[in-house]
Amino acid sequence: MATHKLLLLPGDGIGPEVMGEVQRLIDWINAQGIAKFETEQGLVGGSAYDAHKVSISEGDMDKAKAADAIIFGAVGGPKWDSVPYEVRPEAGLLRLRKDLGLFANLRPAVCYPALADASSLKREAVEGLDIMIVRELTGGVYFGEPKTITDLGNGQKRAIDTQVYDTYEIERIGRVAFDLARKRRNKVTSMEKRNVMKSGVLWNEVMTQVHAREYKDVTLEHQLADSGGMMLVKAPKQFDVIVTDNLFGDMLSDIAAMLTGSLGMLPSASLGEIDAKTRKRRSLFEPVHGSAPDIAGKGLANPIAMISSFGMALRYSFDMGTLADKVDAAIAAVLASGLRTADIKSEGTTAASTTQMGEAILKEL
Amino acid sequence: MATHKLLLLPGDGIGPEVMGEVQRLIDWINAQGIAKFETEQGLVGGSAYDAHKVSISEGDMDKAKAADAIIFGAVGGPKWDSVPYEVRPEAGLLRLRKDLGLFANLRPAVCYPALADASSLKREAVEGLDIMIVRELTGGVYFGEPKTITDLGNGQKRAIDTQVYDTYEIERIGRVAFDLARKRRNKVTSMEKRNVMKSGVLWNEVMTQVHAREYKDVTLEHQLADSGGMMLVKAPKQFDVIVTDNLFGDMLSDIAAMLTGSLGMLPSASLGEIDAKTRKRRSLFEPVHGSAPDIAGKGLANPIAMISSFGMALRYSFDMGTLADKVDAAIAAVLASGLRTADIKSEGTTAASTTQMGEAILKEL
Ligand SMILES: CC(C)[C@H](C(=O)O)[C@@H](O)C(=O)O
Numbered sequence: 001m002a003t004h005k006l007l008l009l010p011g012d013g014i015g016p017e018v019m020g021e022v023q024r025l026i027d028w029i030n031a032q033g034i035a036k037f038e039t040e041q042g043l044v045g046g047s048a049y050d051a052h053k054v055s056i057s058e059g060d061m062d063k064a065k066a067a068d069a070i071i072f073g074a075v076g077g078p079k080w081d082s083v084p085y086e087v088r089p090e091a092g093l094l095r096l097r098k099d100l101g102l103f104a105n106l107r108p109a110v111c112y113p114a115l116a117d118a119s120s121l122k123r124e125a126v127e128g129l130d131i132m133i134v135r136e137l138t139g140g141v142y143f144g145e146p147k148t149i150t151d152l153g154n155g156q157k158r159a160i161d162t163q164v165y166d167t168y169e170i171e172r173i174g175r176v177a178f179d180l181a182r183k184r185r186n187k188v189t190s191m192e193k194r195n196v197m198k199s200g201v202l203w204n205e206v207m208t209q210v211h212a213r214e215y216k217d218v219t220l221e222h223q224l225a226d227s228g229g230m231m232l233v234k235a236p237k238q239f240d241v242i243v244t245d246n247l248f249g250d251m252l253s254d255i256a257a258m259l260t261g262s263l264g265m266l267p268s269a270s271l272g273e274i275d276a277k278t279r280k281r282r283s284l285f286e287p288v289h290g291s292a293p294d295i296a297g298k299g300l301a302n303p304i305a306m307i308s309s310f311g312m313a314l315r316y317s318f319d320m321g322t323l324a325d326k327v328d329a330a331i332a333a334v335l336a337s338g339l340r341t342a343d344i345k346s347e348g349t350t351a352a353s354t355t356q357m358g359e360a361i362l363k364e365l
Numbered sequence: 366m367a368t369h370k371l372l373l374l375p376g377d378g379i380g381p382e383v384m385g386e387v388q389r390l391i392d393w394i395n396a397q398g399i400a401k402f403e404t405e406q407g408l409v410g411g412s413a414y415d416a417h418k419v420s421i422s423e424g425d426m427d428k429a430k431a432a433d434a435i436i437f438g439a440v441g442g443p444k445w446d447s448v449p450y451e452v453r454p455e456a457g458l459l460r461l462r463k464d465l466g467l468f469a470n471l472r473p474a475v476c477y478p479a480l481a482d483a484s485s486l487k488r489e490a491v492e493g494l495d496i497m498i499v500r501e502l503t504g505g506v507y508f509g510e511p512k513t514i515t516d517l518g519n520g521q522k523r524a525i526d527t528q529v530y531d532t533y534e535i536e537r538i539g540r541v542a543f544d545l546a547r548k549r550r551n552k553v554t555s556m557e558k559r560n561v562m563k564s565g566v567l568w569n570e571v572m573t574q575v576h577a578r579e580y581k582d583v584t585l586e587h588q589l590a591d592s593g594g595m596m597l598v599k600a601p602k603q604f605d606v607i608v609t610d611n612l613f614g615d616m617l618s619d620i621a622a623m624l625t626g627s628l629g630m631l632p633s634a635s636l637g638e639i640d641a642k643t644r645k646r647r648s649l650f651e652p653v654h655g656s657a658p659d660i661a662g663k664g665l666a667n668p669i670a671m672i673s674s675f676g677m678a679l680r681y682s683f684d685m686g687t688l689a690d691k692v693d694a695a696i697a698a699v700l701a702s703g704l705r706t707a708d709i710k711s712e713g714t715t716a717a718s719t720t721q722m723g724e725a726i727l728k729e730l
């Protein structure tokens with residue numbers, strides 16, 4: 001049996017707690033002899049700053065490059081609000097994404113039936129919701145240069161960020177979206193602001209070309225990102241796969257996640273290009289929720305998004321779709337049994353701590 | 366009595382129909398001797414392209430500069446999808462905003478009680494909602510240079526958009542937001558992405574300074590634009606005034622509008638700086654909804670957003686707050702009576718055409 005190398009980066013806030021439940025799941029898989037995972041730990045975000053005054057150390061970057069997959073918790077918190085910009089907690093995550101070439105961010109927004117009532121939307125609007133947001137993750141305004149603040153004198157400063165996209169970046173994220181749609185409901189909605197942004201014009205043009213050349217069997221629709229956001233709030237079930245740029249993807253995927261009422265439940269995968277020789281790709285898996293410093297260390301955090309992110313790792317990095325399905329089923333079963341962490345509790349359900357939730361899922365498996 | 370000069374720019378799609386109802390209201394005000402409005406008409410968007418191959422003519426730009434206020438309908442439609450980029454319908458609107466210096470875009474998101482059920486959100490989440498979104502309108506990625514698509518050869522192109530903000534631009538929009546908050550619930554939430562964008566860092570810094578120097582009596586909160594968008598969907602009533610940049614404002618104000626279930630009802634105002642001598646400011650008023658080409662010319666459009674935008678003109682440009690209140694009350698009364706255009710109809714209400722709705726509001730007055 002091949003050994004799979006995992007780098008666990010718990011990060012800050014509730015990161016370590018929810019990562020603990022993944023560690024437990026990994027130990028179980030190893031003990032059962034289902035697969036062989038070798039784990040290493042690293043520091044990222046505020047915890048890396050506290051230890052080394054950086055957002056991620058060169059040593060941990062090397063481990064990340066050597067790993068078969070990275071399992072990432074969450075970063076940030078008020079404690080590090082005034083550290084220098086270059087070493088703020090988020091910088092560690094952004095460096096991982098960029099230096100590992102993790103250009104494809106997959107964010108499923110799924111409404112767990114047991115939780116439909118937790119949504120601020122009407123049940124009929126979100127029940128059965130199952131959207132996949134494909135967000136470009138290594139380009140756009142996140143990384144474009146110049147990115148500067150200049151002192152103009154007279155008390156005036158000028159801040160500049162640059163949105164840059166090249167054809168190949170749009171092509172490859174388009175292919176990821178179209179490939180996913182083929183395994184789903186065969187529809188891709190591309191969102192940009194072509195009426196205002198040149199990058200939107202190019203995005204629209206390239207998506208249309210990739211579709212016409214390679215994916216005629218998939219339905220492609222274009223929407224302006226602002227009206228797309230509206231439609232997401234009004235009638236989210238009309239969407240299957242949404243493909244969009246880094247910044248719009250940041251906004252739209254958060255909104256989609258919130259619609260489901262299941263924010264503490266949603267995983268994400270960030271994938272690199274498939275190596276032509278090894279057929280492998282770099283990958284990082286993280287929950288959509290943040291580090292929630294206010295509840296950190298209290299055993300209150302919901303570990304489901306983190307466990308489900310590890311499920312995505314099984315599916316996308318280790319070709320263990322069957323085991324991933326089992327993890328998903330175990331989560332659904334535990335929810336159906338009425339167990340709830342504080343963020344999703346409602347009348348008539350049973351309260352569970354982070355650990356109790358993790359244990360219950362393991363027991364189901 | 367002073368004569369007020371209005372430029373009416375109906376634009377495309379349903380623009381001319383809904384503008385017709387404003388014209389009727391103006392005629393009535395003139396006839397009653399309440400005020401003296403002089404109106405001129407101009408072309409913008411697709412209709413300007415059809416007539417002159419531009420998105421707005423120099424003649425109409427001159428009229429816009431000479432007017433005391435501009436009343437704007439809507440632009441765009443599939444008919445002009447392939448006109449050259451520089452003369453696309455939206456370019457006319459963008460030029461008006463930029464050349465007239467209309468930097469402050471006020472977008473109230475109000476949930477009309479009679480329409481709370483039209484929202485995809487639960488009634489309790491939106492009933493009584495009353496947010497004011499203050500969007501910076503002449504800066505950011507909308508106008509920053511370079512804004513280009515370059516051919517790199519080898520089938521590759523590179524698209525660039527530039528987000529630029531100077532201190533003074535953030536200061537002046539901040540002041541608009543704080544001044545409005547003082548007349549409302551005294552709270553401003555500033556949204557940016559300081560964890561990724563340098564413009565977000567400067568935005569945050571300048572808002573904090575303006576607040577500390579001039580508006581200590583107002584509560585200021587900062588939120589990242591992505592989690593701000595989430596909070597808007599989860600619990601919108603926590604907000605009073607939201608101040609944000611051009612692009613985030615575009616997305617967030619559309620989402621806020623959709624939350625209310627009253628998209629066809631929402632007005633907006635775009636204001637320039639107050640002239641130190643004349644105490645006047647340039648201004649443009651337009652509905653938040655678009656040109657809805659699919660229902661254009663059928664008498665189906667809801668004129669309320671357009672009429673309500675004219676109400677904002679009365680309030681912000683002509684100091685006729687009392688008359689503006691009356692217009693708002695007339696709209697509320699007509700809705701309470703059960704009259705509905707197609708976009709907001711529900712069981713037990715009475716169907717009305719564009720004209721019937723306009724007439725009913727006039728009768729209330
Ligand atoms: C933490 C932050 C840098 C990050 C982003 O903006 O991409 C987060 O919001 C996300 O969506 O993963």
Ligand SMILES: CC(C)[C@H](C(=O)O)[C@@H](O)C(=O)O
Binds near residue numbers: 196226455458615
């Ligand atoms: C028509 C378009 C250029 C415009 C914008 O993006 O600002 C519109 O969406 C708006 O919000 O007024």
